[in-house]
Amino acid sequence: MSPTNSREKYGEPPKAVDLSHHLSEVSKARSLSPLKGYQKYFNRPGMIMLAGGLPDPAYFPIANLSADTLVQDSFDLSAPPALPQPSSSPFSWLWNLFSSSSQVPRPTERTAHISIPKYPPGANPAPRPPPGSPIALAQALQYGAATGIPQLSAFLREFTEKVFQPAYSDWETLVHVGNTDGWSRAVQTLCNPHEFILAEEFTYPSALASAHPFDVRAAAVKIDGQGMRSDDLRSVLEGWDEEARGGKRPHVMYTVPVGQNPTGATMGAKRKKEIYDICVEFDVIIVEDDPYYFLQEGAYVPKDRRSSGAVGGQKEEDEExxxxxxxxxxxxxxxxxxxxxxxxxxxxxxxxxxxxxFTCSPLFAERLERQGETSTQGPCGFSQALVAQLLTQQWGYKGFIRWLRGLGAQYTFRRDYMVDLLHEHFDMQPTTTVSSGAYGWGGEVYVARAKAKALPKGRGGNGFEKSQIGEKQDGNGKGKILFSLIPPTSGMFVWLNINFEAHPSFKSTSSAQDPPAQTLEEKFWLALAEAGLLVAAGLLFSAERDADGSPSSGSDANVGHLRMSFSFGEHEIMKKGIIILEKVLREFFEE
Structure with missing residues (x-):
């Protein structure tokens, strides 16, 4: 039954179905923490509190927590018409924090002051005050529920309902200590030893590392320009062979659907519906890890076609x-x-x-809460107090949306700049004809060849010569493809598919006699590092793992991968990095 049909049948969003058979044996064994069970009595009027080991807030040495925060509209909603110099970059102030010797002046910041006292006027003295109460350090820094402080929980509930719009009625939110902690809790709640999870063929390596100690392995699903492919997901599930695989068919999926790490792909509505319907058919739980959701930059538009004042090819837009x-x-x-x-x-x-x-059903929320009670408890009280004060008292819902819009615009500008640099230093052309290996993603793919090198005056007639790489012609009479990419549409990374088939030693390297440690990808990564450019080697993101948890190179020996981040470095830093990439790539393929 589709979500639309479900709403038509019930007249309103339905309640979650019983999926308790997905709980792990460890999760089923968790019971209510004895001391946490007392919390339901905390707010009863006149209750004398002598049960728990709560320190007296009078002994907390922090009387007031304050900060100067950036205002909600600190960043423009459209990219500047021309590239700024590092001195005028909106992130120069951040870069200077890590570069005390820098002479680059910081731009003027517009800030607002927030302050959280231990006992604010009008605060409810109960250990668990109502959501509308002022935030008090006496409560935020106290032992608390694993659900988070009430003021933050109420904001997250409102935000989730308005922005994500769950399709069933009894969903719940629950705080965690970042998505790595959230995924770790999900693994322990859903998976038993010797089980498999479904994951994109290239995925966030820490997610795999979190599952490995519990003897939970990944079954790779092929990806394309939108991330996980629904057709290959069906193929993996339908063709699952328990004996050959050494385990039961997976009942849990891990996916990063927006800003897919490492490829930067964005999964659209149609693909998500297809995958969700397959998961209903095969009874699979989806764990949606979505830290880059608000960094959806849109399709890359080449510099010569980009409108002035547009970000990602789009004009400024309102909140809706x-x-x-x-x-x-x-x-x-x-x-x-x-x-x-x-x-x-x-x-x-x-x-x-x-x-x-988390946003999930009451069943999963309750089990995740039980785990939190005996592990992290609630996240750090300082963090909860500051973030809750910022979101509820200073920015509000609309202010946070405005902040997110400005943030997305800035990362879009950075994405565009890095891809522009690749166009500047390589002969990059769009194509839809590359269909082998990791290039077969569908849609527009950019392929990169070496540019002609300039010669000193007096040599070579017109001042240019062909690269030695360019002399290795493909079937179209052009230089060999060095790498390809689909410009990221979300997130913080550019993912390069390196075509090692163009390397002179490709045949010998693909021989079974060569040790895995000497793969061309590793050699190339090391050459970049020695030249002063540190990128993430693609092998780290492979979902295919050996028994010890180390990445497996797989069978596609002619393709390697690199992940480059555009999220942190200044424009000049990115430019220097791409210059190193071009130089090392040229030299490496001319060996």
């Missing part, structure tokens, strides 16, 4: 248009409660806040 443009979450199609969504403030406020939240 911004939210409507974003690819919907899986939970918008989830009418059964089989999606556990992970959201994080790491990419939208700060990674060090270690703060995020």
């Amino acid at each position: 248009a911004f939210l409507a443009r974003l690819a919907p979450s899986f939970i918008k199609f989830d009418y059964q409660g089989r999606v556990i969504r992970l959201d994080s403030f790491s990419k939208t406020i700060a990674p060090g806040s270690r703060l995020g939240w």
Whole structure:
């Protein structure tokens, strides 16, 4: 039954179905923490509290927590018409924090002051005050429920309902200590030893590392320009051979559908509906890890076709248009409660806040809460207090949306700049004809060849010569393809597919006699590092793993991968990095 049909049948969003058979044996064994069970009595009027080991807030040495925060509209909603110099970059102030010797002046910041006292006027003295109460350090820094402080929980509930629009009625939100913690809890709640999870063939390596100690392995599903392919997901599930695989068919999926890490792909509504319907058919729980959701940059538009004042080829938009443009979450199609969504403030406020939240069914929320009670409890009280004060008292819902819009515009500008640099330093052309190996993603793919090198005056007639790589012609009489990419549409990374078939030693390297440690990808990564450019080697992201958890190179020996981040470096830093990439790539393929 589709979400639309479900709403038509019930007249309103249905409740989550019973999916308790997916709980792991460890999760089933969790009981209510004895001391946490007392919390339901905390707010009863006149209750004398002598049960728990709560320290007296009078002994907390922090009397007031305050900060100067950037205002909600700190960043423009459209990219500057011309590339700024590092001195005028909106992130120069951040770069200077890590470069004390820098002479680059910081731009003027517009800030607002927030302050959280231990005992604010009008605060409810109860350990668990109502959501509308002022935030008090006496409560935020106290032992608390694993659900989070009430003021933050109420904001997350409102935000999730308005932005993500779950398709069933009894969903719940629950705080966690960032998405890595959220995924780790999900693994322990859903998976037993010797089981498999479904994951994109290239995925976030820490997610695999979190599952490995529990003897939970990944079954790779092929990807394309939208991330996980629905046709290959069906193929993996239908063709599952327990004896050959050494385990039962997976009943849990891990996916990063927006800003897919490492490829930067964005999964659209149609693909999500297809995957959700397959998961209903095969009874699979979807864990949606979505830290880059608000960094949806849209399709890359080449510099010569980019309108002035546009970001990602799009003109400035209002709040409603911004939210409507974003690819919907899986939970918008989830009418059964089989999606556990992970959201994080790491990419939208700060990674060090270690703060995020689950959106899931009451069944999963209750089990995840039981686990939190005996592990992390609630996230850090300082983080919760500051973030809650920022979101509820200073920005509000609309202010946070405005912040997210500005943030997305800035990362779009950075994405465009890095891809522009690749166009500048390589002969890059769009194509739809490349169909082998990791290039067969469908849609427009950019392929890169070496540019002709300039010669000193007096040599070579017109001042240019062909690259030695260019002399290795393909069937069209052009130079060999060095790498290809689909420009990312979300997130923080550019993913390059390196065509090692163009390397002179390709045949010998693909021989079985060569040790795995000497693969061309590893050699190339090391050459870049020695030249002063550190990127992430593609092998780290492979879902195919050996028994010890180390990445497996797989069978596609002619393709390697690199992940480059455009999220942190200044424009000049990115430019220097691409210059190193071009030089090392040229020299490496001319060996």
